[in-house]
Amino acid sequence: AQSVTQPDIHITVSEGASLELRCNYSYGATPYLFWYVQSPGQGLQLLLKYFSGDTLVQGIKGFEAEFKRSQSSFNLRKPSVHWSDAAEYFCAVGARNAGNMLTFGGGTRLMVKP
Amino acid sequence: DAGITQSPRHKVTETGTPVTLRCHQTENHRYMYWYRQDPGHGLRLIHYSYGVKDTDKGEVSDGYSVSRSKTEDFLLTLESATSSQTSVYFCAISAKQLSVNTEAFFGQGTRLTVV
Numbered sequence: 001a002q003s004v005t006q007p008d009i010h011i012t013v014s015e016g017a018s019l020e021l022r023c024n025y026s027y028g029a030t031p032y033l034f035w036y037v038q039s040p041g042q043g044l045q046l047l048l049k050y051f052s053g054d055t056l057v058q059g060i061k062g063f064e065a066e067f068k069r070s071q072s073s074f075n076l077r078k079p080s081v082h083w084s085d086a087a088e089y090f091c092a093v094g095a096r097n098a099g100n101m102l103t104f105g106g107g108t109r110l111m112v113k114p
Numbered sequence: 115d116a117g118i119t120q121s122p123r124h125k126v127t128e129t130g131t132p133v134t135l136r137c138h139q140t141e142n143h144r145y146m147y148w149y150r151q152d153p154g155h156g157l158r159l160i161h162y163s164y165g166v167k168d169t170d171k172g173e174v175s176d177g178y179s180v181s182r183s184k185t186e187d188f189l190l191t192l193e194s195a196t197s198s199q200t201s202v203y204f205c206a207i208s209a210k211q212l213s214v215n216t217e218a219f220f221g222q223g224t225r226l227t228v229v
Binding site for chain 2: 004006009034036042043044045046049090092101102103104105106107
């Protein structure tokens with residue numbers, strides 16, 4: 001069975017600073033990987049996804065993520081954080097042969113200091 | 115935004131009472147899912163459906179049942195609510211098997227409190 005670990009429960013960065021959110025996965029084959037963002041009181045919005053090909057994936061809102069098979073990681077990055085990026089971020093792995101199910105990590109809450 | 119409506123958005127209920135949450139979609143997507151969100155656990159799959167009357171269990175299905183009699187509606191029922199089922203419940207939909215052109219869309223969530 002697949003699993004996802006987000007080691008950092010909370011992260012605080014200053015506005016304008018760079019950001020990296022960590023995600024490690026466990027899956028027996030080539031995974032589908034996703035990053036979602038959840039603003040307070042809202043549902044989840046897809047930031048980006050990886051299925052195959054180029055291991056550096058560009059997403060919305062200036063985010064990118066890099067798939068590293070050797071490290072079983074899919075870390076999310078942004079070069080310059082904006083106050084509006086404060087939210088909770090979830091990494092997820094998708095099972096190719098199990099009805100589209102997603103397995104989520106525990107989430108990382110990002111706070112942005114002015 | 116994808117056409118997903120969850121109802122109710124908030125509910126407080128007493129232990130031992132039955133509760134039904136509804137997810138309604140207007141996208142005609144084949145797959146529908148119920149997740150619960152709890153601090154430190156992210157989202158965990160309760161049940162999912164891959165077509166009308168076709169459902170299967172997820173990771174945390176005990177104490178929950180589902181039904182899908184129409185493409186657009188996926189109901190989640192707590193037969194006898196317990197305090198451990200206090201959570202935020204999310205419905206999600208997707209058109210088909212995950213691929214580069216497919217993604218899952220999430221509803222706004224239902225906050226359920228069992229007292």
